[in-house]
Amino acid sequence: xxxxxxxxxxxxxxxxxxxxxxxxxxxxxxxxxxxxxxxxxxxxxxxxxxxxxxxxxxxxxxxxxxxxxxxxxxxxxxxxxxxxxxxxxxxxxxxxxxxxxxxxxxxxxxxxxxxxxxxxxxxxxxxxxxxxxxxxxxxxxxxxxxxxxxxxxxxxxxxxxxxxxxxxxxx
Numbered sequence: 001x002x003x004x005x006x007x008x009x010x011x012x013x014x015x016x017x018x019x020x021x022x023x024x025x026x027x028x029x030x031x032x033x034x035x036x037x038x039x040x041x042x043x044x045x046x047x048x049x050x051x052x053x054x055x056x057x058x059x060x061x062x063x064x065x066x067x068x069x070x071x072x073x074x075x076x077x078x079x080x081x082x083x084x085x086x087x088x089x090x091x092x093x094x095x096x097x098x099x100x101x102x103x104x105x106x107x108x109x110x111x112x113x114x115x116x117x118x119x120x121x122x123x124x125x126x127x128x129x130x131x132x133x134x135x136x137x138x139x140x141x142x143x144x145x146x147x148x149x150x151x152x153x154x155x156x157x158x159x160x161x162x163x164x165x166x167x168x169x170x171x
Contacts, residue, residue, distance in 0.1 A: 049131065050131070051129045051130060051131055054131060065126060068126060069123060069126050069127070072119045072120070072122050072123040072126065073119075073123060075115075075116075075119040076116050076119040076120045076123060079112045079113070079115040079116035079119065080112075080113070080116045082112045083109045083110075083112035083113045083116065086105055086106075086108050086109040086112060087105075087106070087109045089105055090102045090103075090105035090106045090109060093105055121133070121138055124138050124141075
């Protein structure tokens with residue numbers, strides 16, 4: 001029996017960890033875990049920077065911000081329209097019984113919607129002049145800042161005197 005075991009052991013390697021390269025599979029799994037965590041977990045900023053400091057660092061002017069707002073708005077609308085077009089095409093493909101192609105089209109529509117979200121989120125940050133907004137703030141639109149140069153109040157001088165007279169009577 002000993003001779004058969006020696007010969008059989010040489011013909012068939014029963015050490016599963018060696019012929020499967022268990023160490024290599026473990027290292028590869030660890031690398032995938034690190035890559036996945038790098039993608040999923042956002043990186044923290046190394047330093048706190050205000051919106052104005054970022055504008056100075058990037059040498060941006062108010063005109064640049066207005067152009068960026070227009071650009072982000074156009075891109076957001078473009079990707080939403082593209083996603084709607086792709087969804088319509090995917091529904092047509094599903095009606096034609098091309099389920100695999102329809103599924104691919106729906107995935108492309110989701111990608112277009114993620115791009116639309118990205119540009120809308122950047123637009124939200126520009127409008128509120130705050131870096132590092134959270135998704136909760138975006139969803140609830142919690143930040144409400146009114147820029148002083150956007151609102152111009154024009155009043156008639158007669159209205160002002162009338163209001164002053166009403167205030168004097170009230171006192």
